[in-house]
Amino acid sequence: MKDLDKLFESFETGIRSAKAQKPKEYLESIGLDYTTLRIGFNSGQFHHKISQAVKDHYEALGLLKKSTAAIRKSNMTAYTVFGKYALVFPLMDKNNQIVNYYALRFNMVTPQQDYLNTEGLYPCYPNVNTKxxxxxxxxxxxxxxxxxxxxxxxxxxxxxxxxxxxxxxxxxxxxxxxxxxxxxxxx
Known part of the structure; x- marks a missing residue:
């Protein structure tokens, strides 16, 4: 799913942001390094400033869900975001394409973990020559x-x-x- 690959690139950019101090501190506390692993950060804003058609597509993938939350403008739709304010790890298919996300919402009393769906493997499908x-x-x-x-x-x-x-x-x-x-x- 090229869409998930492209979106994950934005999550990888997000973890490298100067504003992403808390995610970096959490990763350090659990001993993981975002510079050596594919880890992203979803601030929950990836759906802002995109077309309704793209939002509808993300909704079909399970990344967005319409919400009844209050909104500023009556012509807007509120959404709940999969993996909001979470560390995101990619799961791969046989062709090394991202088909799923694992989200770790670390900034909660008890961190919450969730998968977007049941597809894919982490870190990837093993090489056929694996012993x-x-x-x-x-x-x-x-x-x-x-x-x-x-x-x-x-x-x-x-x-x-x-x-x-x-x-x-x-x-x-x-x-x-x-x-x-x-x-x-x-x-």
Missing amino acids: RLFITPTLLDAASLVQSKALDQREAVLALHEGELFTQHEGAITALNELEEIIIINY
Whole structure:
């Protein structure tokens, strides 16, 4: 979905913004580095100053939902935004295109996590020549492992969707022709 790829680029720009101090501080507190991982920040304003047709498209993708919140002008529509004020991680399809987002709303008493949909894998589909596959219960665990640079060229990691193994995980694993070992990280 090219739309999700393009939008994610704006989230990556958002995390690099001087105004994004809180997201950067949170990432530092959990030991993740946005300069080495693909992490974005959704301030919740990506739908401002775009055409209604694009808003309708984002609504169809689940990124926007019409809201009954008060608005300044009567000819405007209020929206609830997926992953508002959240760190955003991309999930990929077999073609390395973004098909899903994982949003971590960190600025709450209890951080909230949500997926846009059930598609895609994080960090990506493993290379077919993978010999050792690490499976983590969460996306953040997989991000930590990727960032550690502990994996060699024939090793890969897959994050479950908050502990759940989906059909696309199974398909990715069975496509690994040279797989010798699966290591399930559990805690």
